[in-house]
Amino acid sequence: MAGPEVIISAHSLARKYNDFLAVDNIDFRVYKGECCGFLGPNGAGKTTTMKMIHCVLPLSGGELTVAGMSVTDKPREIKKMIGVAPQENNLDPDFTVLHNLLVYARYFDIPKAVALRRSDELLGFFQLEEKRDVTIEQLSTGMKRRLILARALINDPQILLLDEPTTGLDPQARHLIWDRVRALRKQGVTIILTTHYMDEAAELCDRALIMDNGKIIEEGRPVDLVKKHVGEEVLEIEFDEQVMKTLKKEFPEARLELVSERIRVFTDAPHGTFENFLKNFPTKGAMIRNANLEDVFLKLTGRQLRE
Amino acid sequence: MTRANHLAADLRLPKLTYRVWRVWRRDWDVFMKTFKVNFFPPLLEPIFYLVALGYGLGQFVQPIEGQRYIQFIAPALVSISIMYGSFFECTYGSFVRMYFQKTFDAIITTPVNIEEVIAGEMLWGATRSLISSSIVLAVVAAFGLIASPLFVLIPFVAFFAGLMFSSIAMCFTSLAPNIDFFNYPAFLFITPMFLLSGTFFPLTDLPEFIQLVAKALFPLTHTVSITRGLLLGNLEQSPMLSLFWIGAVTIVFFVLSINLMRRKLIK
Numbered sequence: 128m129a130g131p132e133v134i135i136s137a138h139s140l141a142r143k144y145n146d147f148l149a150v151d152n153i154d155f156r157v158y159k160g161e162c163c164g165f166l167g168p169n170g171a172g173k174t175t176t177m178k179m180i181h182c183v184l185p186l187s188g189g190e191l192t193v194a195g196m197s198v199t200d201k202p203r204e205i206k207k208m209i210g211v212a213p214q215e216n217n218l219d220p221d222f223t224v225l226h227n228l229l230v231y232a233r234y235f236d237i238p239k240a241v242a243l244r245r246s247d248e249l250l251g252f253f254q255l256e257e258k259r260d261v262t263i264e265q266l267s268t269g270m271k272r273r274l275i276l277a278r279a280l281i282n283d284p285q286i287l288l289l290d291e292p293t294t295g296l297d298p299q300a301r302h303l304i305w306d307r308v309r310a311l312r313k314q315g316v317t318i319i320l321t322t323h324y325m326d327e328a329a330e331l332c333d334r335a336l337i338m339d340n341g342k343i344i345e346e347g348r349p350v351d352l353v354k355k356h357v358g359e360e361v362l363e364i365e366f367d368e369q370v371m372k373t374l375k376k377e378f379p380e381a382r383l384e385l386v387s388e389r390i391r392v393f394t395d396a397p398h399g400t401f402e403n404f405l406k407n408f409p410t411k412g413a414m415i416r417n418a419n420l421e422d423v424f425l426k427l428t429g430r431q432l433r434e
Numbered sequence: 435m436t437r438a439n440h441l442a443a444d445l446r447l448p449k450l451t452y453r454v455w456r457v458w459r460r461d462w463d464v465f466m467k468t469f470k471v472n473f474f475p476p477l478l479e480p481i482f483y484l485v486a487l488g489y490g491l492g493q494f495v496q497p498i499e500g501q502r503y504i505q506f507i508a509p510a511l512v513s514i515s516i517m518y519g520s521f522f523e524c525t526y527g528s529f530v531r532m533y534f535q536k537t538f539d540a541i542i543t544t545p546v547n548i549e550e551v552i553a554g555e556m557l558w559g560a561t562r563s564l565i566s567s568s569i570v571l572a573v574v575a576a577f578g579l580i581a582s583p584l585f586v587l588i589p590f591v592a593f594f595a596g597l598m599f600s601s602i603a604m605c606f607t608s609l610a611p612n613i614d615f616f617n618y619p620a621f622l623f624i625t626p627m628f629l630l631s632g633t634f635f636p637l638t639d640l641p642e643f644i645q646l647v648a649k650a651l652f653p654l655t656h657t658v659s660i661t662r663g664l665l666l667g668n669l670e671q672s673p674m675l676s677l678f679w680i681g682a683v684t685i686v687f688f689v690l691s692i693n694l695m696r697r698k699l700i701k
Contacts, residue, residue, distance in 0.1 A: 184699065206545045216536075221467070222464070230460055235544055236545075236546065282544075
């Protein structure tokens with residue numbers, strides 16, 4: 128049986144900065160048409176991996192191919208088929224919104240008439256028509272983000288790299304971007320997303336790769352990862368010695384986590400287990416919630432701060 | 435890597451395509467958007483110099499090599515505008531685009547590579563020299579200070595000398611940890627050149643040691659020597675040595691700056 132078509136493939140991919148191994152011999156594949164998330168704390172190596180995919184950082188070791196072409200041999204061909212929305216705002220402050228798109232299109236050798244038509248389409252798609260002739264500094268953070276996405280699409284890319292596309296945005300702006308990303312995925316664009324918002328990853332990604340310290344430590348569909356690592360439901364209770372004892376007795380297999388005076392109980396027990404428990408041991412301030420990707424993330428990467 | 439390897443890497447010939455002109459065109463578009471600001475100050479500045487130094491100070495100066503003082507300094511003003519145009523474009527200008535605006539980062543995610551970005555910036559610097567010096571040349575012409583039809587060659591000289599200053603400037607940019615760093619080349623390189631390159635008095639009036647330094651190390655000396663010859667038509671000393679000097683320095687620094695910038699930006 129022919130599996131899904133591989134569009135990006137990395138084999139013991141490595142990247143060193145002086146003596147620091149930012150990406151540590153990783154292997155991964157991205158399939159055509161999927162939305163693949165790279166998750167990880169700051170400094171995990173996500174952005175470095177992105178930069179190697181779109182051929183601006185040379186590899187320190189291993190192999191990386193995009194659409195069957197080696198990033199070392201065919202950077203221009205690869206860059207033609209990729210759209211990049213970087214983490215930081217690098218819109219051109221010397222130009223208006225429209226001109227940002229037109230000047231960028233020129234770097235791809237897109238003829239002026241095509242660039243103009245496409246720019247207007249994209250400004251419509253990202254609800255920026257009214258800002259067409261405005262300078263960049265007059266845009267809000269959310270609008271700048273949307274314009275960066277529009278710019279990333281100017282060359283009609285087959286692969287779209289989104290590096291933390293919604294960091295620092297308000298919920299309205301985030302949802303608009305999510306909506307647009309889903310629409311693009313439906314059109315068949317392969318999307319690679321880095322984020323450290325787990326709700327975003329769960330919302331958008333078909334598959335997630337969790338990175339930490341330059342390595343891929345886990346990968347899979349978000350729902351499967353949740354089930355595998357943290358079960359279906361999580362019980363949260365205010366800390367109390369007595370409660371803790373009871374929990375340990377009732378759930379000997381469970382993983383108990385104590386963070387800021389709250390106990391979290393993770394088990395692979397089926398749906399409804401905690402409800403029964405609370406019936407037998409009514410506890411003040413108890414809450415049952417669905418397990419989520421954030422629980423997985425914290426379990427796998429730990430709680431210590433990364434700077 | 436050994437030191438020899440480093441040097442070989444720094445002098446490796448860059449791979450450039452027509453895409454350098456895409457980068458050049460970006461800078462040109464920005465320039466044209468604000469052309470009034472870019473046009474009037476360079477038009478007025480040489481007038482101040484010609485009036486103050488040419489007419490004012492010139493009263494007290496005896497003719498130099500058979501020329502009135504105002505005639506003597508006219509080619510110097512043209513040359514200084516060549517130097518300023520590209521040097522400041524490829525130091526402060528390029529640094530702002532690289533560091534604060536992240537323009538280079540944005541461009542290199544397209545099929546344009548970093549070598550082409552830097553080369554495009556330097557060609558733009560050379561173009562700035564061409565534009566500024568043409569404005570100065572027009573002022574000089576309006577003052578009736580053109581004595582030879584050879585002056586039509588000055589824009590070509592301006593572009594290539596401009597490319598030389600751009601390349602040197604870009605090397606400083608590749609070394610600059612922050613924008614204040616440019617105070618060093620501005621005050622310790624540009625200012626001495628401005629004063630000691632045969633600009634406002636003949637080099638031969640200076641101690642021999644300084645003459646030697648000016649001829650060996652100051653690009654402006656050679657630029658002034660050529661423009662003076664072309665403007666006044668006294669090419670008795672052949673400009674070939676100066677042309678050769680400019681050509682050699684341009685090639686070396688052009689290649690060097692591209693490699694240094696790549697090392698700085700692609701870590």
